[in-house]
Amino acid sequence: MTNTFSNDQVLLTIPMRPDMELAAAKLASVIAESMSFNDDQIEEIQLAMIESCINAFEHSQSPDQSVVIQYIISTNGLELKITDQGIGFNPTNRSKRRSSQPDLHPDMRKRGWGLEIMNTLMDSVDIMSGENGTTITMVKYKTA
């Protein structure tokens, strides 16, 4: 993300506990509203945030059981960095994951949609993952 002006940044750490993804989503909503994103864009940001947190909760196996979220505000848009200290994953393999139960309709599989939802709802999604953790960076650009 290219910035014309210096960034404002908000930092949030959440424990990997049920519904804590809502705290991250609500803060994203407040920040996005302050940036004059419209209601649809705010909902898209919230749902993408929820999926990124759930992804960390379910798969990271992070020893500190926490997720750090940076909300970076710029004139171009809102950048979200969701970081865990877990074991990492291969995003290419993850998108092909399936439920343990067979799906009746394979094109409507039950699990493994998180990354596709993030990609659908945000303008860009980038994943950096290794043995020391994962950072998902998502951007929603301001539109004129």
Place this chain on the structure above:
Amino acid sequence: MANKFDIQTRVEHEYAVLETAGYLNDSLGEQLSKKAQELIEKGYTQLVINLDKTALINSIGISILIEIIEALDERDGTLNFCGLSATQERTFRMMAIAKYAGIFPDEKAAIANF
């Protein structure tokens, strides 16, 4: 952070409506699935799920909705959704749910299209 949720059920002669309120995650999804299963076992194979009061939904909640679609498929039943936000509808369509369940703007349209 407590997630307050609720499910209201309305039963008519040929169909039933399940109306959710709150964040549709695994907890609300499992309760919804249980209520849907009870209705299916009573012979209701035309169900409406009204999501008008559910502002946020996650992929685990959606996976449980897919299980309800599959349970109805096994009885040659139909599930129609209504009250979705534009973003929820977009997500459902991306996940191919619209191929196997109806998506309508309101309850009246969902019921009329069984």
